[in-house]
Amino acid sequence: MISARRTMAILRKELLQLRRDRLTFGMIVMIPLIQLVLFGYAINTEIRHIPAAVVDQSNTSLSLALTQMVEATQVVRFEQRFATVEAAERAIVRAEVRAAFVIPHDIDDRLVRNAAIFGSRAPPAQGDTARPVAQWIADGSDTLVAGAIRSLRLMPLGELFREPVNAPAPTFEVTLFYNPAQRTVVNIVPGLVGVILTMTMIMFTGAAIVRESERGNMEMLITTPIRPLELMIGKIIPYIWIGLVQVVIILGLGAVLFSVGIAGSPGTLLLVTLLFIFASLSLGLVLSTVAKNQLQAMQLTIFILLPSILLSGFMFPYEGMPRGAQLIADLLPATHFMRLIRGVVLRDADLADLGPDAAWLLGFAVLGLVVAALRFRKRLD
Amino acid sequence: MSEIVAAAVGMTRRFGANTAVDGLDLTIPKGVVYGLLGPNGSGKTTAMRMLTGLLTPSDGYAEVLGTRLPGNAEALKRRIGYMTQGFTYYRDLTVLENLRFIAEIHDLPARRKRQRIDALLEAYELRAQAGKLAGALSGGQRQRLALAATVIHEPELLFLDEPTSAVDPETRRGFWERLFDLVDLGTTMIVSTHLMDEAERCHRIAILDQGRKCADGTPPELMEKAEGRVVELAGDDLRRIGRELAGHPDIASVAQIGTRLRVLVAGAPTDAEAVVAQALRGQPELSLRAVRPNLEDVFVLATHGGAG
Numbered sequence A: 001m002i003s004a005r006r007t008m009a010i011l012r013k014e015l016l017q018l019r020r021d022r023l024t025f026g027m028i029v030m031i032p033l034i035q036l037v038l039f040g041y042a043i044n045t046e047i048r049h050i051p052a053a054v055v056d057q058s059n060t061s062l063s064l065a066l067t068q069m070v071e072a073t074q075v076v077r078f079e080q081r082f083a084t085v086e087a088a089e090r091a092i093v094r095a096e097v098r099a100a101f102v103i104p105h106d107i108d109d110r111l112v113r114n115a116a117i118f119g120s121r122a123p124p125a126q127g128d129t130a131r132p133v134a135q136w137i138a139d140g141s142d143t144l145v146a147g148a149i150r151s152l153r154l155m156p157l158g159e160l161f162r163e164p165v166n167a168p169a170p171t172f173e174v175t176l177f178y179n180p181a182q183r184t185v186v187n188i189v190p191g192l193v194g195v196i197l198t199m200t201m202i203m204f205t206g207a208a209i210v211r212e213s214e215r216g217n218m219e220m221l222i223t224t225p226i227r228p229l230e231l232m233i234g235k236i237i238p239y240i241w242i243g244l245v246q247v248v249i250i251l252g253l254g255a256v257l258f259s260v261g262i263a264g265s266p267g268t269l270l271l272v273t274l275l276f277i278f279a280s281l282s283l284g285l286v287l288s289t290v291a292k293n294q295l296q297a298m299q300l301t302i303f304i305l306l307p308s309i310l311l312s313g314f315m316f317p318y319e320g321m322p323r324g325a326q327l328i329a330d331l332l333p334a335t336h337f338m339r340l341i342r343g344v345v346l347r348d349a350d351l352a353d354l355g356p357d358a359a360w361l362l363g364f365a366v367l368g369l370v371v372a373a374l375r376f377r378k379r380l381d
Numbered sequence B: 001m002s003e004i005v006a007a008a009v010g011m012t013r014r015f016g017a018n019t020a021v022d023g024l025d026l027t028i029p030k031g032v033v034y035g036l037l038g039p040n041g042s043g044k045t046t047a048m049r050m051l052t053g054l055l056t057p058s059d060g061y062a063e064v065l066g067t068r069l070p071g072n073a074e075a076l077k078r079r080i081g082y083m084t085q086g087f088t089y090y091r092d093l094t095v096l097e098n099l100r101f102i103a104e105i106h107d108l109p110a111r112r113k114r115q116r117i118d119a120l121l122e123a124y125e126l127r128a129q130a131g132k133l134a135g136a137l138s139g140g141q142r143q144r145l146a147l148a149a150t151v152i153h154e155p156e157l158l159f160l161d162e163p164t165s166a167v168d169p170e171t172r173r174g175f176w177e178r179l180f181d182l183v184d185l186g187t188t189m190i191v192s193t194h195l196m197d198e199a200e201r202c203h204r205i206a207i208l209d210q211g212r213k214c215a216d217g218t219p220p221e222l223m224e225k226a227e228g229r230v231v232e233l234a235g236d237d238l239r240r241i242g243r244e245l246a247g248h249p250d251i252a253s254v255a256q257i258g259t260r261l262r263v264l265v266a267g268a269p270t271d272a273e274a275v276v277a278q279a280l281r282g283q284p285e286l287s288l289r290a291v292r293p294n295l296e297d298v299f300v301l302a303t304h305g306g307a308g
Helices: A004-020 A022-042 A061-072 A085-093 A107-112 A115-121 A143-150 A184-214 A217-221 A228-258 A266-290 A294-310 A323-331 A333-347 A351-375 B044-051 B095-105 B110-123 B139-150 B169-184 B196-200 B219-225 B238-246 B272-280 B295-305
Strands: A050-056 A076-082 A099-103 A135-138 B004-015 B018-029 B033-037 B059-064 B067-069 B080-083 B157-161 B188-193 B204-209 B212-217 B230-234 B251-257 B260-265 B287-290
Touching (some): A004 A228, A004 B095, A022 A184, A050 A085, A050 A143, A061 A076, A061 A099, A061 A107, A076 A085, A076 A099, A085 A135, A135 A143, A184 A228, A184 A294, A228 A266, A228 A351, A266 A294, A266 A333, B004 B044, B004 B188, B018 B059, B018 B188, B018 B204, B018 B212, B033 B044, B033 B196, B044 B059, B044 B157, B095 B139, B169 B188, B169 B196, B188 B196, B196 B295, B204 B219, B212 B219, B212 B295, B219 B295, B230 B272, B238 B251, B238 B260, B238 B272, B272 B287
Parallel strands (some): A050 A076, B033 B188, B157 B188
Antiparallel strands (some): A099 A135, B004 B018, B004 B059, B059 B067, B230 B260, B251 B260
């Protein structure tokens, strides 16, 4: 049995306190705003203009033309020239460049014999016709950078000899749905909804119960007839509205600034978002019953937030993780929400398509609320 | 004897190796102001928290308004009020918002809520401050707000933990006037304090020391028991004489009060003046005079000198 009057009393009190807490109130709007603009522009997995060096050991007009052709791809930007490979390697160690393009002295001969350029018209084989034209040395520690350099491996060079560009018939045809232009921001914007909600929702409620204890209000509250569940529900309802405001800011700005439209229906979007907000808030309440002070609550929030960013599929595809990491990721509400929000915003998926993830969030939220209410004792011992 | 509102039987609370309250027996009749007098750390707050159901006794039990504790304390919470030592209402809410919040938490119907808040703002002289944040009130105003919020649901039994330790004597007087108004309406009160003037206002007091009850009774009864044990000295060089007397086995306590030394004699002497004179071994320039004990003497004798 829950008293609506007591629940409303807690709710009204939270709103009044929130209204007087200018900094928190400002953060509700500023956190999504700043983070969306920042990450929307900043995060880009399509790498361009990697600083590189040239080691041209042949110095012919052909090698110069080759260098210019490579630079024209915009994948790399040649910033330094070295006479020897050793000098280039040292530049990589000093992190002045990420890669070095080594053109051997017999570049003309290698080009002429390259089957990829001249096909069957290449001069007769002399035993070593299939040698590559030149070499890339790259700092492979960042796999994204390494991948970009590797993409140059099969670069067509026919233009160099005014030959028709060799366009081999592809084995497969690939059609990219939902993000044909391959813009990273398309995946980032809906993902940011999950990350920002995880951060703000867990942070707000994580501190909610602890704050009452720290300020001494809890001693007064537990001598009143308030029930734990009334306290929990009254505390999370205001934040549900705050969460929705943040979602509107992120998706609205995403559409205006980054042209990431919403493909799915607003109803489905509202429903999955509410489920996630509810789940995050009840997780925050559980943390709040564990933490002894607001600092501990903050630490626990970070403890949840980091895997929610790194394992949820926001940064790296869920499918690429080993089974164990996937199991951990599945425990986080953010993982399920990433699938839901991307499904609704990008692929126009409806609830029937996303049933299991939505059901999981609902179960998590109810369980969290019950656990928080059970853990909360109206006692001091 | 009249109806018993609250009682404790062998009530004990241990925190690890430390025993905060040790076998406490209390009997509190209806309609009185019952004082728990003791120095800091004597277990007053812990005793109070056990009587309100906030702490579970390690041993023994309490019976408050017919509810046995430990047990289901929830029903009890509608019938008691507990004003904690610090201000535990919301400093970032106004006076009115605090009162509304507490009224709603106690599930008062809308009409009744308005009536109670209106009456309390009037009775506790808070109407002018109704729109002020609680954090911006003066100490006395905040004290009145705390009391108003604590009694909003008209509790039968009121617990007050050091209610006026932090306010000036004038405010304290006003505060006690309001407490006696409540007693007039039939409210019973349990008040913890370490202030003598507050203890003197109680109908009955129990003196606590290190978790144990050393004495209980009405203040006049207790003062009567200490009769014949208090001697005042006047003269020169009181600091030195005070130090000499303090070490003497027959002397329980020595305290300088302005130009006099107040000496409490240990045990149950037949002639306290003679005991003190003997302890002094004849210092003719001093004048000795047996005086009536006050509550502080009772308190000091009970907590240091051995009540016997």
